[in-house]
Amino acid sequence: MILVRxxxxxxxxxxxxxxxxVKGEGDLARRLQSRDAGAMGELYDRYGRLVYSLILRIxxxxxxxxxxxxxxxxxxxxxxxxxxxxxxxxxxxVLTVARNRAIDYLRSADGRMSAGSLELDxxxxxxxxxxxxxxxxxxxxxxxxxxxxEKLTPNQKTVVELAxxxxxSQTEMAERLQQPLGTVKxxxxxxLKVLREQLTEAAAT
Amino acid sequence: xxxxxxxxxYELYSLGLLLDDEEKREVEAHLGRNCEVCQKYLTDxxxxxxxxxxxxHEVVPPSRLRRRVLASVxxxxxxxxxxxxxxxxxxxxxxxxxxxxxxxxxRELADARRTLQQTVDERDRMEQAFLFLNxxxxxxxxxxxxxxxxxxxxxxxxxxxxxxLIASNLPPLPAxxxxxxxxxxxxxxxxxxxxxxxxxxxxxxxxxxxxxxxNVTLAVTVEPESGSPAPTSEILFAAGF
Numbered sequence: 001m002i003l004v005r006x007x008x009x010x011x012x013x014x015x016x017x018x019x020x021x022v023k024g025e026g027d028l029a030r031r032l033q034s035r036d037a038g039a040m041g042e043l044y045d046r047y048g049r050l051v052y053s054l055i056l057r058i059x060x061x062x063x064x065x066x067x068x069x070x071x072x073x074x075x076x077x078x079x080x081x082x083x084x085x086x087x088x089x090x091x092x093x094v095l096t097v098a099r100n101r102a103i104d105y106l107r108s109a110d111g112r113m114s115a116g117s118l119e120l121d122x123x124x125x126x127x128x129x130x131x132x133x134x135x136x137x138x139x140x141x142x143x144x145x146x147x148x149x150e151k152l153t154p155n156q157k158t159v160v161e162l163a164x165x166x167x168x169s170q171t172e173m174a175e176r177l178q179q180p181l182g183t184v185k186x187x188x189x190x191x192l193k194v195l196r197e198q199l200t201e202a203a204a205t
Numbered sequence: 206x207x208x209x210x211x212x213x214x215y216e217l218y219s220l221g222l223l224l225d226d227e228e229k230r231e232v233e234a235h236l237g238r239n240c241e242v243c244q245k246y247l248t249d250x251x252x253x254x255x256x257x258x259x260x261x262h263e264v265v266p267p268s269r270l271r272r273r274v275l276a277s278v279x280x281x282x283x284x285x286x287x288x289x290x291x292x293x294x295x296x297x298x299x300x301x302x303x304x305x306x307x308x309x310x311x312r313e314l315a316d317a318r319r320t321l322q323q324t325v326d327e328r329d330r331m332e333q334a335f336l337f338l339n340x341x342x343x344x345x346x347x348x349x350x351x352x353x354x355x356x357x358x359x360x361x362x363x364x365x366x367x368x369x370l371i372a373s374n375l376p377p378l379p380a381x382x383x384x385x386x387x388x389x390x391x392x393x394x395x396x397x398x399x400x401x402x403x404x405x406x407x408x409x410x411x412x413x414x415x416x417x418x419x420n421v422t423l424a425v426t427v428e429p430e431s432g433s434p435a436p437t438s439e440i441l442f443a444a445g446f
Contacts, residue, residue: 037280044274052266054258066270073274092255099258100221120221128219131248142256149257164257169222192216192253199253 029085032077040077047091048073051098058102058165068105072098083126091137093129100124103167141199148198156191159184206231208242215243215250333412337361337369346423346444349374360423360444367414368398368423375403376441378427385428386411387436388421389443395424400432421446 028046031039051072056065075097083093100120149157155177162168162176170188174181211232214223223229235243337343340363349357358372370386378384383402387395401411424443426436 037275037278040278040280041271041275044271048271048274049263049266050259050261052270053263054261056264057261062267066267066273069266069270070274070277074277077278089252091259092251095255095258096219096251099254103221123219123221128247129251131244132252137252137256142260145253145256146260160257163217163220163222164254167220167222170217188217189213193213195253195257196216196249199249 025088025090026085029080029083029088029090032080033083033085040073043076043090043094044073047094051094054095054098055102058099058167059105064105065102068098068101072101075101079126084130087130087132088126089129089132089137092132093124093126096129097124099164106167144198144201145195148195152191152194153187155187156194159188160191160195163188208235208240208246211235211243212246215246216254219247219250219254330410330412333414334369334371334410337363337366337412340366343369344419344446346446348442348444356425356442358442360446362417362419362421362423362446364417364419367412367417369413370401370409370411370423370425372403372410372425372442373406373408375407375409377407378403381430382427383430383432384409384411384425384441385432385436386413387424387426388413388417389424390418390421395436397432397434398423400428400430419446 028039028042032043048069052065052069055068055072056062059065059068072094076094083090100123104120149160152160158177159173162173168176170184171181173179173188174184177184206228211228214228214232217223218229218232223232232243236247338361342365343361343363345359345361347357347359349355354374356372356374356376358370361369361371363369368386368388375384383400385400386398388398389395398413399411401409403409422443422445424436424440426438426440428437
């Protein structure tokens with residue numbers, strides 16, 4: 001259970017980085033859109049380590065992870081024109097692209113390629129990553145999310161991990177866990193609801 | 206479906222994991238008509254997904270990965286990496302070549318030293334032989350004269366300095382064998398007087414330094430390379446003083 005094993009200090013540092021990264025990225029986005037190659041180095045310095053860690057966690061193969069990191073940044077570079085430099089959030093977008101590239105790799109390696117590949121491609125369109133509130137990824141919200149995750153039942157934690165880090169559909173989760181589909185749907189939706197509510201409460205306070 | 210009905214669907218939707226096609230169409234229909242409520246749900250879902258994904262334990266990527274990423278967008282010339290690698294490879298080849306060259310030079314130097322030492326030794330022997338021959342008390346006895354193809358040559362004896370043998374037409378030696386000279390006193394047993402080999406022209410020069418009885422017979426036999434305390438083969442040639 002990767003999320004459970006995290007130590008608080010590393011969590012705090014990682015989330016602090018993400019929350020700081022979200023702010024003040026308009027200039028970086030503008031430079032990337034104007035094909036300023038030097039800005040790519042800055043983008044990599046901000047997110048390269050996190051992207052590599054995430055992809056490696058998913059594919060568990062360092063050589064493949066390096067290929068996918070390169071693919072992730074190249075994809076971001078090539079799609080920057082669709083990014084909203086005023087309201088966009090680079091961090092969530094880059095992380096989503098990284099996760100999707102890694103999941104796509106896992107699916108192709110497992111022979112699970114289907115329409116899913118095209119769907120992931122569509123879901124990481126940069127235009128979706130805008131309108132993030134300043135506090136959307138604050139340290140406080142991240143801490144609340146972590147605490148909420150730790151309170152989930154083991155089954156809920158398992159299905160969240162299978163969704164985020166293995167990209168399993170609910171049908172695939174049901175087969176993997178040898179549980180009825182309805183049970184798995186209940187676990188995943190109830191888990192996500194608990195996490196979401198914690199974030200909502202954090203935003204309200 | 207109302208916006209609220211779809212509230213629980215956005216995280217899975219943005220992960221590409223929504224099960225129900227009808228539900229997916231509903232979500233996209235709401236987003237497609239710029240439903241502000243659903244847009245906010247989607248943004249919240251994307252933020253939560255990113256926060257969950259960012260909680261992964263961080264690992265330091267290899268430093269080459271940054272160069273690789275930048276090279277892929279032309280921010281860093283990939284060529285520098287290759288140049289560095291090429292330079293490193295060239296350095297390795299040069300170092301290897303120098304190492305082999307040094308080894309070869311060392312071997313040549315050792316050969317040259319050995320040749321020089323042999324030349325010096327030969328020169329010393331020649332000087333010794335010249336000094337031997339130049340002494341008035343040195344006496345000479347030849348052997349092999351008149352024979353069809355025998356070894357030929359001379360023994361020189363100086364009672365104070367020793368014995369000198371100069372021979373030619375020596376027969377080839379079997380492997381593991383050497384010529385051995387003997388001093389045979391009158392009425393006595395042969396005494397070993399040194400081992401020697403012939404040169405490429407089947408010639409040899411052998412010196413036994415030291416005091417020698419003036420009335421002896423000198424003989425040569427073929428013996429094992431390690432020498433024998435007494436002759437074990439027939440006398441190849443001999444001469445008496």
